[in-house]
Each structure stands twice: as structure tokens, then as C-alpha cells.
Amino acid sequence: MAGMKTKSFSDMQCSIARSLELVGSWWSLLIIRDAMMGARRFKHFQNSLGIAKNTLTTRLNQLVDGGILDRVAAADGSAYDEYQLTQKGRDLGPIILALSQWGDKWAVHPDGPSFEYFDRKTGDDLSAIWPRRANGEAMALGDVGVKPAGTPTPTPELNPGRTQK
């Protein structure tokens, strides 16, 4: 975990906290972003991120230990190992996309965003990462309900939306 003394989220039952614990730190997400863009070697990550080398070492080891990256023999025959996303790591894609989308809207750089996402099959831009109904229709965030696991889902009649004081 970044900067915190001893405190760990791993005892928490909440999946959000557990995800954050396993991913490790902000740097980890940027490492994963670069891995999704094709970075495979220590040097790639270091050049792209401008991260201190000892910190990069720590983060890469943590991601390998966490099953998000695999350390594999280089594809090109080099004696240096490479880092490769596991399925667990590739499944972080929606998180990366959601962060990117939010940043494009609320924290964009004066020069605009640096990356754009598209559909490889059609060439179209991606539609927004957004909660969907069972039929795939995008839904308003206010229509997303949360409840403790195992409790019955409130019926729509008894649950007239979020109060907005």
C-alpha cells in the first residue's frame, strides 16, 4: 500500500477495499496501463513512468506476487525476463477505462487527453463505461442501488430512488 504504515485492507470484506489492497498503489495502475499498451520490460515502465527504480522493483514484484503480472522469458530470445499481464491483470481493463473516462471529463490536461479508445473490430469509438441494465441499456447512476450481500432486493415500489437533499 502506498505510504501507509502498517494498515492493510485485506481484512475488510468490501471488494473495493480488497481490490485496492491487491493492486497496491497508484503506480501499480499506471504500470498495468503501460502493460496493456504493450510494455513488457523493466526499462519500458521506467521510461514511461519516470518512477524511481527501487520503487518500480517493489511494485513489479508485488504485482507478480499478486498474480497480476507474470515474469516470463523474453519472446525475442533476450536473457532478460519480461512482464506479461495474466487474465487477472487483463480483467483490470474496465477499471482503467473508467478512470480514463472520468479523467477525460473532470481532470483533463490543457492539451487534451493523451489516449483514445476504440473498437478494433469496427473502428468506432467506445461507448462510455457505465452501469447497464440486464438488457444492456445504460442506466442513470441514481438508479444503481446498493444493499448488503444476502439481503433481499428491495422492490422498486418501496424504494423511490435516492433522496437528494
Next chain:
Amino acid sequence: MAGMKTKSFSDMQCSIARSLELVGSWWSLLIIRDAMMGARRFKHFQNSLGIAKNTLTTRLNQLVDGGILDRVAAADGSAYDEYQLTQKGRDLGPIILALSQWGDKWAVHPDGPSFEYFDRKTGDDLSAIWPRRANGEAMALGDVGVKPAGTPTPTPELNPGRTQK
């Protein structure tokens, strides 16, 4: 930023990095989660998170400064202020959901997840937060393409998917 000395992501053009910089730390996301669940007062966050009070103070101030929370007069007439998500803050919902979904799959607690998400209008479970084509159809992560902003979108013919060595 959590634990890091001086380094800031705010100069980076990447929207992911800029989002992470603005959100602040892991704690911030859990604070936002609680705010989405209805927490409004200092004490709510402290009880729910078990966070040190000085750290909570810092994080809340940072979220207010970042425009993610507003400090508002209490709705019930109390002299103590309350914290309320702004639109910018509510738009973090998809990130929270994506993190929750990943944790449910890859980092679940032995007792199972603590929360479930549903559609307030229909009572159905939410479908997965996932990249979608323009028509709303869910797409494989491997079909998500990334390119530097401003460059032309590669045509599907010339872009036969991610190589998977």
C-alpha cells in the same frame, strides 16, 4: 498522494494518472464509496473506515478542494457540517463499480462480498461494468484498441488484434 515524497501526476497528460492524482489515495475511494452509501458526517466515515482522524481530515479536505465533495450545512439542523458528493464525485460511480466487480471475481473475502448492486427500477442485478460497442453490446477486452489522441483510428483490416505470444 499516498506515501510519495513530492512526485505528482498532475503534469502527466494521461487521464488515468490525472484521475488518480485528483482522487488522492486509496482512502479517498473508500470515503467516496461510503458517501455513495449515504455517509455524510465525519463520524460516519471514521466509524466505517477505521481511519486515523488526522488522515481523515486531510483526505476530506483534499476531496473538498478537488471538487469531489461539498461541505454543506447539516440537513437536520445540527451545527456540524456534512459532506456531500458533487456531480464530479457521483461520476466516480463507474470506477467504484468496476473495482467492486473485479474484487468480487479476483479478491473476494472468505465470507463473500459485502455488497451487491441492483437496478432500483426493476430490482434486477446489474450487468457487468464492461466496455461496450457503440450499439451497447458488450465487447471482449481484447477488442479494445488504444491509440495516441489525434491520430487516425487504424482500420480493422490493418489491425488484426492484440498479439498474444
Next chain:
DNA sequence: TTGATTGGTTGCATTATGAAACCAGGTAGC
């Protein structure tokens, strides 16, 4: 063979965080 690159490790300085004590103002009970 020589020099540069890669992938680290080590040591030190600085910052973020945790824990506990403390405190002023608000609130509740009576």
C-alpha cells in the same frame, strides 16, 4: 574486446500515515 545498456540494490533524506493524547464547541439529560 570494449563500452553501453539492463535490471536491479543500497544508503540516505523526505513525506505520508498511524496512534494516541488533547481540546474547543455542540448537544443531551435533567
Next chain:
DNA sequence: GCTACCTGGTTTCATAATGCAACCAATCAA
């Protein structure tokens, strides 16, 4: 209106995470 407790912090101190620079062995390019 008095008192005790609650709320929302601040302060102090110890520790962990990070940055930076120097160093190093192994690899690779010429």
C-alpha cells in the same frame, strides 16, 4: 442552566513508503 458526553478536529511522535543518487553484476552491441 449545569453537567457530562459527543463531534470534529489538531498536535505530537514514531514508523513506513517513496525519491534520488550512487553503485554493481550481467548482458548485449560493435
